[in-house]
Structures are given as structure tokens and as C-alpha cells.
Amino acid sequence: xxxxxxxxxxxxxxxxxxxxxxxxxxxxxxxxxxxxxxxxxxxxxxxxxxxxxxxxxxxxxxxxxxxxxxxxxxxxxxxxxxx
Amino acid sequence: xxxxxxxxxxxxxxxxxxxxxxxxxxxxxxxxxxxxxxxxxxxxxxxxxxxxxxxxxxxxxxxxxxxxxxxxxxxxxxxxxxxxxxxxxxxxxxxxxxxxxxxxxxxxxxxxxxxxxxxxxxxxxxxxxxxxx
Numbered sequence: 001x002x003x004x005x006x007x008x009x010x011x012x013x014x015x016x017x018x019x020x021x022x023x024x025x026x027x028x029x030x031x032x033x034x035x036x037x038x039x040x041x042x043x044x045x046x047x048x049x050x051x052x053x054x055x056x057x058x059x060x061x062x063x064x065x066x067x068x069x070x071x072x073x074x075x076x077x078x079x080x081x082x083x
Numbered sequence: 084x085x086x087x088x089x090x091x092x093x094x095x096x097x098x099x100x101x102x103x104x105x106x107x108x109x110x111x112x113x114x115x116x117x118x119x120x121x122x123x124x125x126x127x128x129x130x131x132x133x134x135x136x137x138x139x140x141x142x143x144x145x146x147x148x149x150x151x152x153x154x155x156x157x158x159x160x161x162x163x164x165x166x167x168x169x170x171x172x173x174x175x176x177x178x179x180x181x182x183x184x185x186x187x188x189x190x191x192x193x194x195x196x197x198x199x200x201x202x203x204x205x206x207x208x209x210x211x212x213x214x215x216x
Contacts, residue, residue: 015139015180027137027183031190034130038194041122042201052122 028067036060092210099206103199105159110202114209123198130191131158138184140165141174151185157192157199 018024036059041047044055103110108124134142145152145166156162168174176184 012135012140013174015141015176015184016137018137018179018183020179024179024183030133031130031187034126035190035194037126038123038198041119041126042197047118047122 029064032063032067033060036063095210096203096206100199100203103202104157104195107158107195107198110199111205114202114205116205123195127158127191127195127198130194131188134184134187134189134191137187138176138180138182139174140169141176142181142184142188143169145170146172148185151189154189154192155185157196158188159195162192 018027033056036056040052040055040059044052099110099113102113106124107127108120108122111120111123142148143152143155143162143165145163152166156166
């Protein structure tokens, strides 16, 4: 087995160093993209590159906007109850 | 697939479902949905591997995190082999990396479950179409 293969395998044996900071929430973006891609791959009757990318982008944007609105509402609620 | 579908309809649906579970996208490939199967395979495998990379293989924990494991095993039965490897507690993962890794691998599993159901449904529709026309 080559050194490169062993190196790649070794990276899966120890966790990455991710702090509990607001930036760590950005990890939701690739996951949201994956959800949008797979969902649209199962739902579209016919897959063409342009139509697929457009549909995925719309769904991805909708999810992000909804998350942002929910976060703002929860933040406002927390501010109102604690101030 | 067409011959098998005519003779044993339930068995053909089962084969599609099992293949889709064994390898993400394989169910759609059997139904000649090549583009769909490639998209599903690449996205699910990438999401699962990202989860493993962030949290290490320790995020697959059949003993301490059973509900997550149920979702993770929907990726493929091969996850059970990883679970067997980590069941002894030799790969501990804690904190935010563990949370993110578990969420990624579990969501990948649930997305594959969606694809399994979709592949079986498409196989059923194809069979109904063949029977009707």
C-alpha cells in the first residue's frame, strides 16, 4: 500500500479540529447542497444540466432563506425574553 | 429486468431496493436511469465521506449512538463493517466534530433511504406501464 493511501486512510481515524464557534455553523451549507441535489435528482421527471442546476439552486436558496428567517425569529425571541 | 419484472413482480421490486441499499444509485442504474444514479452515488458517497473525515470513523457508534447508527446504516450494509470496527471504543470522537460527523453520515443515510424508496416506486411504475401497454 502506498504512503499516500495510508495518509488518506489515517485522516479518517482522528477527528478534525472544529471549535464550538459561530463559524462552525457554516458546515450546514454543503449538507444543504447535498440534500437539494439528491432531492431534485429523485423528483425531476427528466434531468438536463441547466434545468437541474436551476432547480437545485432554487431549492438550496429556499432552505437557506428559511433557516435564516427561523434563526432571526429565534434570536428575536431570545432577546425579548432575556432583555 | 423486464423479463424478471413480468415473472416475479415482488421479487424485482425487492432486488431494486436491495441493490439501491447495497450501493447508492445502483437501483436507479438497474432501471436505466444513468444520470440519476451517478448524481445520487456521487452526492451520497461524498456526504458520507465528509462526515467520516470531519468526525473520524468514531462517529459510527452502534453501542453509544444507536439512533444515529440506524440512520447511518441506510447508506449501505458496508457501514456495519465500520460499526464492527468501532464498537470496541477504539476511535473516540467528542464535541462539535462528532456532532457534525454524525449529522453528515446520518443525513447521507436518510437521503439514500429516499433514493431506495424512489427506485422501488419507479420500478413499480415501469411494471405497471408494461402491464398496461
